[in-house]
Amino acid sequence: MEGIIIASYLICGGGxxxxxxxxxxxxxxxxxxxxxxxxxxRVGGGVFPEVEVWIRRDDLIDPxxxxxxxxxxxxNLIEARRRGASTLVTCGGAWSNHIHAVxxxxxxxxxRTVGVIRGEKPPKLSATLSDAERMGMVLHFVSRMEYRKxxxxxxxxxxxxxxxxxxFIPEGGGNLLGVEGIQLLGxxxxxxxxxxxxxxxxxxxxxxxxxxxxxxxxxxxxxxVEVLKAGDSILRGVCEWGSRLRCANKLLDVAxxxxxxxxxxxxxxGYHCGGYARYPDWLRSFHFDFEAETGIPLDPVYMVKVFNGxxxxxxxxxxxxxxxxxxxxxxxxxxxxxxxK
Numbered sequence: 001m002e003g004i005i006i007a008s009y010l011i012c013g014g015g016x017x018x019x020x021x022x023x024x025x026x027x028x029x030x031x032x033x034x035x036x037x038x039x040x041x042r043v044g045g046g047v048f049p050e051v052e053v054w055i056r057r058d059d060l061i062d063p064x065x066x067x068x069x070x071x072x073x074x075x076n077l078i079e080a081r082r083r084g085a086s087t088l089v090t091c092g093g094a095w096s097n098h099i100h101a102v103x104x105x106x107x108x109x110x111x112r113t114v115g116v117i118r119g120e121k122p123p124k125l126s127a128t129l130s131d132a133e134r135m136g137m138v139l140h141f142v143s144r145m146e147y148r149k150x151x152x153x154x155x156x157x158x159x160x161x162x163x164x165x166x167x168f169i170p171e172g173g174g175n176l177l178g179v180e181g182i183q184l185l186g187x188x189x190x191x192x193x194x195x196x197x198x199x200x201x202x203x204x205x206x207x208x209x210x211x212x213x214x215x216x217x218x219x220x221x222x223x224x225v226e227v228l229k230a231g232d233s234i235l236r237g238v239c240e241w242g243s244r245l246r247c248a249n250k251l252l253d254v255a256x257x258x259x260x261x262x263x264x265x266x267x268x269x270g271y272h273c274g275g276y277a278r279y280p281d282w283l284r285s286f287h288f289d290f291e292a293e294t295g296i297p298l299d300p301v302y303m304v305k306v307f308n309g310x311x312x313x314x315x316x317x318x319x320x321x322x323x324x325x326x327x328x329x330x331x332x333x334x335x336x337x338x339x340x341k
Contacts, residue, residue: 023065023105026078034061035071035188040326045293051314052324054197055296056189059331064104067331068202068209069097071181072173073105079177080111085167087112091150094119094126095277095301097332098172103132113137114166116159118147127337174206179241182212189326190217197326199223199319201310203302204267205276207234209330211241214263220326224267225309227302228276238263271309277301279339283308299332300339 023031038061043053058067065073080088088111092099099115106113115132121141129139140159149155156168169175189200201223204210210224215238226234239260273283279300287304291297298304306327313319 023062023070023074023077023108026074026081026109031074032184032188035185036192038188038192040192040194041296043294043296043327047290047293048311048314048325050321051319052195052322053310053327054194054325055327055329057296057329058185059297059329059333061331064108065101066333067097067329068182068185069101069173069331071185071212072178072208073101073169074181074184075177076167076169076173076175076181077105077109080167081109083167085111085165087114087166088169089114089116089156089166090169091116091118091147091171093117094122095128095335095338096171097128097299097335099132099137100128100334102169103135103137106137107135114140114159116140116142116147116150116156118142119144128334131334170206172206172208174208174237176241176244178208179212179215179245182209183216183245186213186216189213190219193326195324198323200326200328201225201306202328203227203306203330204230204234205302207237208241209328210234210267211238213328214238214266215242215245222266225271225306226267226269227305228272230269235260235264235267268309268313271305271312273305273308277338279304284339286311296329297333297336298329299335301335302330302332303327 039057041055041057043055047053058070061067061070088102088106090098090102092115094117099117103113103115105111113136115137117129117139119141120143125133133139156166197220199221200213200217202209202213202225204224204226205228207224210222214222214224224234272278273280283300283304286308287298287300290304290307298307310325310327319325
């Protein structure tokens, strides 16, 4: 375990001190206190000379359960404790930030963890899965065809898991409790933002982070950058979460109407760079130049694509000069090991 923690410090690096203890205990007050301590940094250098760009460093909230994963897991972990579950079950790929975070959470809070991993078992595990195993996670490898059936009711029973003892967290933390955790992040941002922002930019994988923020924050427009070829799936998911949150009366503005149109206009496609986890040479060059200029570490799958999209929109004059933009750092730096040796 010590080696994993040390590795996390080395991965994060790049300015600011790691905020320890964000998820050391499942206590709402302690977690909010940690979230409110996350630093905001003005993006320096000559990267964005005509627009004021800031980044909220949620990659620093916890050494192992970092970024938006901390928020999407918090209420799920509380619910698992309430149900008396002994096992956390989830899904993901070989370099999944979510798998890594769930394994860490299980180790920290005494849960057995099971990860259903997409694809056949390789001769050598990825660094992410090696970490997960060292943190106690049992890995079940399934074919990609079988993995597509993970939404079926009997999927986990076929893996011989007892439902009464297990608590399932969907891939990426994309369930209603995960979205509610992101709503909490939105409330924290509104309480702590150092300046008044015109927009908040976030990466969109499952869309849970975009949903939680855009359906909660009224004072700032939230822009979601799709990092994969998603079609309308992210929009459909966000609208579904919006309906469910309204039914549960967990939106700040329950009277808001026609939010589907507004959300569609705030989701930006075209910056997936060929698909999920694609990292072409030109994007690698942009990545290295950005980090050299700013000293802020980014992951290649999510954050680099957000900043590339932002840079492109600014260069095209689609963001007014003098605008104040906040970019949410979603963590995921452990995944750099797949791309940057």
